[in-house]
Amino acid sequence: MTTTLATADFDHLLVREEEGGVHVVTLNRPEKLNALHAELWDELDAMCAVVERDPAVRVVVLTGAGRGFCAGADLAVITALPDDGVTDFMRVQEHGANVIARVKRLPVPVIAAVNGPAAGGGLALALAADVRIAAPEARFNVAFVRLGLSGCDVGVSWLLPRVVGLGHASELMLTGRLIDAAEAYRIGLVNRVVAAGDLMHAALELGREMAANSPYALKLTKECLQVNVDAGSIEAAIALENRNQVLASRTRDAPIAMRAFVTKTAPEFTGR
Structure with a gap:
């Protein structure tokens, strides 16, 4: 039987399927603030x-169990590496970075529901999401530079400037200082701040709003946004937009969406 996200068995992730194809994935090491x-x-x-092969997944909501979103790398793992273990450290480094990139490349929208501290690799995980919603208890920092390491790690030097701009990213990465949810909202790191008790409701509501659109339209929209943020020219961006519009218009779901929009009824998409 093909494994779906709803039936997948994990030791440190909890998965819950919600209405409309929204799936909540919870990092579940609360005693370690969900450290990686x-x-x-x-x-x-x-x-x-x-997720890449499960058509039932329309949107992923990432969050953390307990009082933290993700405290970043488990320092016990790093300090256990031998002093001369360059190749061992590189293997750990590359694996974590590749996972962050894979989350970023997921073909479905990803919403980070940041319920508490998101530091280092945890910040990278939140940045890999398409949208971030935070509780007032959320805290964010790059962390690496405070540990005697480069502030540029697991994709943060690529992700953070694209979310908050180079100036804010430089300040956060060069100081390593902790910022609260209010400041994160002010600089655009999070899309909104909601009460802790409303966090999951807000994330699920947003997820259902996204999932109400056709799966292929969502996929092409996310793909185009990610490519065109670095497009060399408006002509290059428009060329990809034109390609995607023509592709989307030829799907079976396009006339279903058009008809539902005109008649103000709920569409039943085929995913094709």
């Missing part, structure tokens, strides 16, 4: 592999 270790990186990678 080898097993959790592996499971996030496996989760992505399932």
